[in-house]
Amino acid sequence: MRIRVAHLYPDYLNIYADRGNIAVLGRRAALHGHELAVESVGLGDGVRPGVHDLFYVGGGQDREQALIAPDLVLKSASIAEAIDGGAALLAVCGGYQLLGRGYRGRDGSVMPGAGIFPLETSAGSGRMIGDVLLECELEPGDRRTLAGFENHAGRTRLDPGAVPLGRVLHGFGNDGETGFEGCRVGRALGTYLHGPLLPRNPWLADWLLAQALAHATGGPPPALEEIPDDLAREAHRVAAGRARARGGRR
């Protein structure tokens, strides 16, 4: 099966090794017997809802994010329609913030976002930097952990009733206070965790691929076969240990 991926603004949003996430998705799709076709969607390019099974939005520096933010707002209705239609999405760090309703700077200025996730972000004093460990339950009864690294000045507040990606075991998370991290809307996930996220959390890569396959086939997400992941397990173990030892400290 061909999984069609839209990688949004890869020339602008790539600060925390986002290409690692794409590499993992591509390689694992192949190991599962599928093909990942990644299309880069940049400034001025249109998004046709239904064409892409999976969207990826990486993190950028403030300057680069400001350069693409107006264009992203123009695409927001099409992206929302695609997500409503069952496409999967992963947005990391700056991409996560940009897909909320907006970002309020320290000077009070507001950079409008795409409004895909029911949340708002405002700049806080001091960055929240360090290793993070989350507990997630994307499928009822199936609890998993995610190990990553966060580095953000923004404090993200979910709307009442919004679903977080996970619960913070160690680290700061969305705002350093509520104990929640990230956000989920259907098959769309947003998170501050980079590192990059997927190499040491391959279960999440497979979850995203299964959701994308569901969109491609119109059926339910398929059960993907286990791939031997000893090295990823070891990397996860070490990263989780780092989060326990030094996550969430200022």
Place this chain on the structure above:
Amino acid sequence: MPGKLLWKLDPEAVDALAARLARGVALHSATNGKTTTAAMAAHVLGKRERLAWNRAGANLLSGIASALLTADGATMGLFEVDEAALPEAITRTRPSVVSVGNLFRDQLDRYGELELVAERWREAVRALPGETSLVLNADDPVVADLGEGRASVLRYGIDDRRHAHQSLQHAADSKYCLRCGAPYVYAAAYVGHLGDYRCDACGHARPSLDVTAREIELAGLRSSRFLLHTPAGEIPVELALPGLYNVYNATAAASLCLALGAAPAEIAAGLAGFHAAFGRFERIPVGSKTIVMLLVKNPAGANEVLRTLETGVPNTLVIALNDAIADGQDVSWIWDVDFEPLLPRARQVVASGDRAAELGLRLLYGGLPPDRLEVVADLESALDRGLALTEAGDSLVVLPTYTAMLALRGILTSRGIVEHYWEGAP
């Protein structure tokens, strides 16, 4: 460490000690090449001046304090300065020359975003008196921009299209016009985003060069040579160091020395006699084999190191990734390094260090066949494994991050292979 103590007890003592230097102070900052560039300049200037110089790479204010305290009778100060410490170093040492080399993404968990560092530099330069000379790498848009509107600026760069990339590398940083935000068009991209850039939308472009490196010949991992065109005449440069990044370092050092009044012949002689700064590039004989150790610490620097390896024979490599504060606790930068061209040529790769598994994943996803990867977290075991895999007469290439380099050097020292050398925290 008396400098640390002095810095804690009486920071203003740094101001007083610096003010005693009759021939003034020169500062050099950059993301990559600080230690090497300062050491090259010291090699040239040390023949005519008594230098207070932080040779050990301790480039925070405490390190400068140490160098000032221990340099009895010094006539001139020459200091490499951490990017974030440059504003305070300028305030305290009141330099006559400030040299800035490059700005790359580096340990974002420590330094923050590039724009943050750039803004600090701009503020520091704005506070400089008009007579202070700037020595700037014109090939870096952010660095070149520091010279806008200033009276005394020496701008340097490379002009040799044979060594340019076809396109910007993945880790290229300052890709968008400082004035209008449109993408720069590169007539030549040499190292990361360093090169001959121009914005077609508004016309902002690399300023004209005062010091230009041309006719560059790179001899693999061994050496390089090039011709420097300067306002004082041509300087032929022979370097016992590899890679285009060291051409930038030597051009920066030569420009800094010119700004301080050195003559072309002095510069040529000083650079020709220069050998690598500690841990940055070392050849260490171990019996019939040679360890070639090159420090890697961020995407742009690592990419240039890998580029010098591509021209050599297929190698056995030990790559060591630590994640202490001095290495950067965030290891995501390894995904921005272009390992891919190297991997098909590598005979065997040993991934090591505290984050060995993470590094192993990076290499596997980059296309290294699993049977050519060994993951050995312990540095000493990895070094021995690498040596065992290396045939007599061959070289083992070792690419460590900063604290892994210190640890590996410590292992070699305890075996009596290299001499002890103290280096402060970077």
